[in-house]
Amino acid sequence: MNRVVVRGRARGRGVGRVMQQNPRAQDCQRSTVCIEGLSTTTTNKQLMNLLNSIGPVEMFTMLPEQRKAIAKFVNPQHAVSFQHSFHRHMIDLSHIDVSVIDG
Numbered sequence: 001m002n003r004v005v006v007r008g009r010a011r012g013r014g015v016g017r018v019m020q021q022n023p024r025a026q027d028c029q030r031s032t033v034c035i036e037g038l039s040t041t042t043t044n045k046q047l048m049n050l051l052n053s054i055g056p057v058e059m060f061t062m063l064p065e066q067r068k069a070i071a072k073f074v075n076p077q078h079a080v081s082f083q084h085s086f087h088r089h090m091i092d093l094s095h096i097d098v099s100v101i102d103g
Contacts, residue, residue, distance in 0.1 A: 029076035031058075032103025033083060036068040039092035046091060047071075054082045072103055 035047065044062050051057045051071050055078030062069045073079045079100045087098040 030100050030102055031074070031076040031079045032070060032072045032101050033079050034068060034070055034099050034101045035086075036097045036099075037094055038064075038067045038069065038096060039094040040064065040067065041092045042094070050086060050089075050091075051082065054078050054085065070101075070103065 038047075044060070047062065047069055048057070048060060051060065051073075054073070056074045057071050058074050059072040060069065061071075071082075073082070083098045083100050086096065088095050089098075090096075
């Protein structure tokens with residue numbers, strides 16, 4: 001069963017956008033982060049120290065040729081916390097971009 005959410009200024013007056021929400025969306029929260037814009041000198045150890053400072057990591061892959069890394073946290077909330085803490089953070093003179101992705 002889908003819930004209907006009305007968004008817009010005219011709530012309760014029969015006007016506004018109607019959006020369908022899937023109740024399962026909350027069950028499959030994303031726990032994977034993509035870290036892009038890495039310096040060529042950034043090491044696995046540096047990134048693992050950052051990741052583990054937020055929470056336990058289930059999987060980590062570094063792709064140096066693409067200057068990015070992918071990590072999956074055990075807890076989806078840790079992925080969001082990592083993004084909030086380290087998006088646009090500077091490592092080895094490079095600002096990294098952190099996004100939470102499906103994984």
